[in-house]
Amino acid sequence: MKESLLSPAITIYGAGYVGLVTGACLSKSGHTVRVLDIDRGKLDSLAAGKTPFFEPELDHVLAEAIAAGRLTFAHPDDACADAPAPAHAPGAPATPFVYIAVGTPSTAAGSADLRFVRDVIDRLAQTASSGTVVVMKSTVPPGTGTAIAERLAQRGIGYVSNPEFLREGSAVADWYHTDRIVLGGQAAHVDAVATLYSDIDAPVVRCDITSAELVKYASNAFLATKISFVNEIASLCEITGADITAVAAAVGMDHRIGPDFLRAGIGYGGSCFPKDTRALDYLSRFKGYDFNLLRAVIEVNARQRMLPVKALRDRLGDLAGQRVAILGLAFKPDTDDTRESPGMDIARMLLAEGALVTGFDPIAHAHIDDEQFTACDTLEAALEGVAAAIVATEWPCFVSADWSALIARMSGPRIVFDGRNVLDQDAIHAAGGTYLAVGRPSTP
Ligand SMILES: NC(=O)c1ccc[n+]([C@@H]2O[C@H](COP(=O)([O-])OP(=O)(O)OC[C@H]3O[C@@H](n4cnc5c(N)ncnc54)[C@H](O)[C@@H]3O)[C@@H](O)[C@H]2O)c1
Known part of the structure; x- marks a missing residue:
């Protein structure tokens, strides 16, 4: 293949979940x-044909693109890596695009760390050629982009x-079946970026940069609110004797509400919602606005993670020396991402109480450096001899497991805390286990 065909029309900074997809x-x-x-570890892994993290479908889309000569990887410091996209495959758009998909984690104060x-941006302001359009995929607080756009405009660089x-867990499918494509910026730049998505059948929302940024935060805040709301109703269920699974199912049938994100449990985690x-809370306070509702959402979520620990303390007393299994270390099924995962947090809380903790996840690896913690290769090994198990992630293999055989491996009170309300309560009870859940009557 000729060099001109290999020359990139699109450069992406960041080979994480968003950048690679x-x-x-x-x-x-x-x-x-x-x-x-x-x-460089990620680049080595990609060079060896290995996706550096687990994401369904991504392996084969990457392999196809690499085999077709349309996808390459490099370190930004490597020679030519920053050169503006000089030539294009026939039919490719003439505009060089630079996507930014680097991480924007939390600072200790809660703000987005934009380093x-x-x-x-510093690099692009030095090296990108006039006519380039920079596309911000990283989640950045409202107001960030307008300042960047002004800076880049001085060099003739556009910003969207x-x-x-x-x-995560359905990222490739989500790319093609997104509910909307949001593009904020000047019309000419927005139109240029929209051409890249012409094969995706989704409405394109055109707006200003700050509105586009706020759409992302508002969407995540709303979904988090739904989760914390249903968890508040679950608490009321426990007080009144109602069952949250019946309540949430019926509430979700109202088309104005919808069933998604209405499952009570130990709360949201992952690299985005928290x-x-x-x-958004930090930004609101910084601007002198009290976003009380959002603060409550965050507080409720923090409380949910403590529920299993509190329940075990109520049932077992002092947790020092008690054996407990955490089932599910990824923050949700179909990913190996453990960032802000409830399961990992609960494991740490139990370890702080002196419990002896085993953990199992079908894909994710535990990053807990504590001699009281044992990462197990199988569900059976994790449950061997434990007094209690906490289901922290609703992996399908936990739901379909033979719980009568698993309960037999446990010892003592054989408590199963179903932190995702997904297990068969009757099967666990029939096998001699004690079933505890979130917002549901326990048995016995
Ligand atoms: N993960 C998700 O589900 C998701 C969904 C929507 C939006 N987002 C947002 O997208 C952004 C990226 O998230 P992610 O989960 O893909 O992050 P990630 O941590 O998986 O990947 C970020 C990558 O950027 C790389 N990086 C950092 N600085 C760099 C630089 N100067 N040049 C090149 N690469 C650099 C890191 O090495 C890392 O590999 C974040 O702002 C996140 O909030 C993430």
């Missing part, structure tokens, strides 16, 4: 893409805010 899917659509990352974004809504709700 964006790169793979844009390549699949026929664009030539180069993904840059500062993590990775700033590094990339294009927040990403994909979910940090984005904190960042």
